[in-house]
Amino acid sequence: MAHAESLLLVTGAAGKVGQAFIARLLADPAFTHFRVRALCHKRTLPPKPRLEVVKGAMQERADVNRAMEDVTHVLHLATSKETPDEVMDVAVKGMFWLLEAARTSASLKQFVLVGGDAAIGHFFYPRSAPVTEEVAHSAYPGCYALSKVLEEVMLEQYQIQYGLNGCCLRAPWIMEKDDFKYQLSFGDDVFGGPRWCELVGDADALRYRETGAVPVMLDAEGRPVKRNFVHVDDLVSALLLALDNPRAHQQLMHVCMDEPVDYGELGDYLARTRGLPLVPIRTPYHSTWLDNRKARLLLEWRPRYDLARMVEAAWSFERSPDDPRVVWYPG
Incomplete structure (x- = not known):
């Protein structure tokens, strides 16, 4: 059975998750009916078949509306770290413009957000039990953690207010390469x-x-x-499983290693x-155990990286001369 063509908007497309996700989706025979539109601001992506790059800023409504034209799916990755001068523009205003465009869109089918465990305090607060998706938001000090709470709450409210088909995959610290x-x-x-x-x-x-x-x-x-991590390859696998998956409808799921x-x-x-x-x-930090059973059940997803594999992948990675280690964000 042939699939109707889909157009997926990826924000934050030039980041580690965006680049890995786009490469995997475009190479996967199951997603040949998908085209990708990447919204890029300071960085960009090299040309690829079925990939369109549009330049714009999340905080500019006209840029977001232009990027959202005819879009059927959104993967929202754009974020801002501990940068008080811009975090509300990118994380809150940008998210609002995206959600408003999604709410009024005649073509949109699904909105996927990658959240972060900053929204439930990371390792800043003591926990007496594994942290499930039902645990209340509890940002640690700083504007970044607050922004992750606000993103999740905004998506949840649009799901309640307007029946938006949203999904949030909440990830801890995302690892790649070394x-x-x-x-x-x-x-x-x-x-x-x-x-x-x-x-x-x-x-x-x-x-x-x-x-x-x-x-x-x-x-x-x-x-x-005990601290939670996820490898970018495992997160991308979960994102692909969530696309067009009815079991992901309006769900919040933890995507992390089986054990911290x-x-x-x-x-x-x-x-x-x-x-x-x-x-x-x-240190003043506390052990935290994110419970990933919901994602394992609903998406039939299994992380491939455990402690040993994470170590071996990082210590065996050899960086090529044209791939300098550049940390755009500290985490």
């Missing part, structure tokens, strides 16, 4: 937080860099912290397989 290795760096090249060099001081950080030492994050009681990374187990694995020395570091 990201997982660099989140353990004692240098200024650390990816995301904590910034280990600031926790131990300059002299110790220099010594740890020279020995290749690995930080083992502990909570205030000295127990290894235990920093104690991570340190032991790296010491055993690579002989790296370990540096236990007490």
Whole structure:
């Protein structure tokens, strides 16, 4: 049975998730009826068959309306990190313009949002049980976490107010290439937080860099912290499974590893397989376990990356000269 042609708008298309998703969708025989329109602002994408790039800013209604013309599906990835001067324009105003265009569209079939565990506090708050999708929003301090709460709430309300066929896949920290290795760096090249060099001081950080030492994050009681991650390949798999899936209708689902990374187990694995020395570091952070059973049930999705595979993929990655390590956002 032939599929009707679909036009998918991807915002934030030049980011790690956007690029990986577009490449996978365009190469998948199941989605040959999809064309992709990428809304790009500061960065762009190289030409590909069935890919159209439009330039514009999320906060400009005319740009969003132009990008939304004849669109059947939206994948909203555009975000702004800890940048107070622009976060509300991008995350709230931009989301509002997208939702308004979706609400009045004669062609739109589905709106998919990638949310973040910043909306439920990441590892900032103690949890006595696994975190399910029913846990209340609880942003940690900062404008980025607040923006992730507001995005999810806006989508939920448009689903209630107007019956929008929306879906939110809430992801924790997204890893690709050698990201997982660099989140353990004692240098200024650390990816995301904590910034280990600031926790131990300059002299110790220099010594740890020279020995290749690995930080083992502990909570205030000295127990290894459990922290949630997802590999970009697993997230993209879940997104493809959610497209046009009736079981994704108006659902919020956690998309993450089956088990969070235990920093104690991570340190032991790296010491055993690579002989790296370990540096236990007490922090104010708390272990959190995101429950992914809903996505496993409704999407029949299974993450392929566990701790060992995440480590091996990051440590074996060899960066080509034309692919410098550029971190557009810290996490």
